[in-house]
Amino acid sequence: ALAVGVAAAALLGFAVALTVTGLDGPEARRAAAPPGPAAAGAASRPAGAPDTDPDGAGTLREGDSGPAVSELQQRLLRVPDVYRDGATDGHYDAVLRAAVARFQLWYGIRGDESGVYGDDTRRDLESRTVR
Known part of the structure; x- marks a missing residue:
């Protein structure tokens, strides 16, 4: 009963705050919505910390560009x-992406998402294409 009372008081206070600040419509709904997983993850990460990628820190994927992608292309x-x-x-x-996926399939590379150049794919490709 106490928890229900506290929750009701919090909601009432939040509603009053929205009314006082003049938020209405989509802005009010956004303000009232609980933070999603992305917001929760971003808040728990230290400021300035790099995003973690399950495929490794130097992961490349479709949409990326630059010298690291050129090196990948030359190695492939x-x-x-x-x-x-x-x-x-x-x-x-x-x-x-299709070439990376083909390489992963042909050489039995597991651990990186298909078509994504992560740590496991990088290690295998670099061992096969020593400069």
């Missing part, structure tokens, strides 16, 4: 038939 070109005639433009597109 050295593996026969995985990325034949692929671009080395530094853009992780659907063709590169």
Whole structure:
């Protein structure tokens, strides 16, 4: 009974606060909504800490671009038939995602999401394409 009373008082106080601040419509609904998993995770992470990726810190995936993607493309070109005639433009597109997935399948790499260049895929590809 005490918990119900406390919860009712909190809701009443929140409703009054919304009325006083003038929030109405979508803004009020957003303010009243409990934080989702993303908000809860972001709040628990220390300020300035990098996002954690289950596939590893240097993970590359479709939509990424830059020199690390170019290096991945160049390495894949050295593996026969995985990325034949692929671009080395530094853009992780659907063709590169398919090549990474093919490499993972052909060489039995587990631990990274299919088509995602994570730690396990990186380790295997780098061991096969030593400069």
